[in-house]
Amino acid sequence: MKRIAVLTSGGDSPGMNATIRAIVRSAIYEGMDVFGVERGYEGLIAGEIAQLNRRSVSDVIQRGGTILKTARSEKFRTDEGFKMALNMLESFQIEGLVVIGGNGSLRGAIDLMKAGVKVIGLPGTIDNDLPFTDFAIGFDTAVNTVLSAIGNVRDTSASHDRTTIIEVMGANCGDIAVYAGITGGAEIVLIPERETDMNDICRILIENRNKGKMSSIILKAEGFSISTDALKREIAERTGLDVKMVILGYIQRGGAPTAADRLIASRLGHESVRLLKGDVHGKAVGIVGGEIRAFDLEPALEMTDTKITDLDFLTDILSS
Ligand code: F6P
Numbered sequence: 001m002k003r004i005a006v007l008t009s010g011g012d013s014p015g016m017n018a019t020i021r022a023i024v025r026s027a028i029y030e031g032m033d034v035f036g037v038e039r040g041y042e043g044l045i046a047g048e049i050a051q052l053n054r055r056s057v058s059d060v061i062q063r064g065g066t067i068l069k070t071a072r073s074e075k076f077r078t079d080e081g082f083k084m085a086l087n088m089l090e091s092f093q094i095e096g097l098v099v100i101g102g103n104g105s106l107r108g109a110i111d112l113m114k115a116g117v118k119v120i121g122l123p124g125t126i127d128n129d130l131p132f133t134d135f136a137i138g139f140d141t142a143v144n145t146v147l148s149a150i151g152n153v154r155d156t157s158a159s160h161d162r163t164t165i166i167e168v169m170g171a172n173c174g175d176i177a178v179y180a181g182i183t184g185g186a187e188i189v190l191i192p193e194r195e196t197d198m199n200d201i202c203r204i205l206i207e208n209r210n211k212g213k214m215s216s217i218i219l220k221a222e223g224f225s226i227s228t229d230a231l232k233r234e235i236a237e238r239t240g241l242d243v244k245m246v247i248l249g250y251i252q253r254g255g256a257p258t259a260a261d262r263l264i265a266s267r268l269g270h271e272s273v274r275l276l277k278g279d280v281h282g283k284a285v286g287i288v289g290g291e292i293r294a295f296d297l298e299p300a301l302e303m304t305d306t307k308i309t310d311l312d313f314l315t316d317i318l319s320s
Pocket of ligand 1: 010011072102125126127169170171222253
């Protein structure tokens with residue numbers, strides 16, 4: 001295989017640039033031509049494709065975001081758009097494609113694979129909701145961003161004897177909430193994977209106050225069953241506590257990637273090129289138990305994901 005391309009798709013994540021850098025440098029090392037596709041599948045359809053060289057990825061390993069930009073593409077879901085994407089790959093004589101993204105993006109890679117494109121999927125999402133890898137690129141950086149926010153909020157919450165709800169990202173998963181909750185010492189962690197009763201939430205807060213813990217941090221994944229505003233009002237009405245809320249939002253998506261994310265990015269980016277060089281494709285590549293693993297792409301997204309349920313029990317024990 002001599003000509004490959006890389007694109008980033010879906011929500012961006014810190015470490016995507018380190019991944020692109022590893023792919024470009026590894027491909028050139030292997031004597032391959034490597035192309036960058038701008039704006040994910042949207043740019044693929046529009047033919048926004050250009051050859052990259054070693055200098056294209058200078059001074060990017062430490063930068064959040066993605067130099068290739070990204071997008072969510074409704075057009076790619078249409079027959080016309082999908083066909084245009086295939087035509088562009090053919091026009092530029094791209095033999096292999098590396099897709100860096102989350103669940104939706106990798107499902108798009110499966111569609112390309114079924115149409116005959118030689119693809120490799122790499123896990124790039126702060127949500128970490130991909131079952132074939134312990135950690136997705138960007139997750140560790142997002143958790144550390146939340147951890148820093150928890151520290152700041154805890155300072156002022158403690159000064160005012162307040163209960164503060166911190167809403168974190170994770171459209172349908174609680175990975176950020178659980179990891180940041182455990183490492184940030186949150187009193188309560190609320191995630192979509194586990195139903196938590198309002199009575200239990202209020203009881204824990206009152207018990208804490210009766211034990212002298214006058215301020216509490218509640219970490220809530222955005223996908224939890226009720227809105228943060230409704231939760232805040234409900235707790236205040238039921239307990240009489242002074243309840244505030246902080247919605248962290250998009251600060252979790254940026255920032256300089258941590259060493260952990262840069263290392264995963266570098267390892268997975270290199271592996272994707274090694275596989276394509278050997279004409280191995282149709283794979284999702286992740287890190288499991290510290291080892292690089294390549295799984296068949298389609299079943300990889302259907303694997304059972306127990307990462308969070310295996311950890312969530314800790315939040316109750318350690319915060320009591
Ligand atoms: O998939 C990553 C993510 O950050 C989710 O946690 C969040 O719900 C979503 O993207 C936000 O999407 P957008 O950037 O399109 O608003």
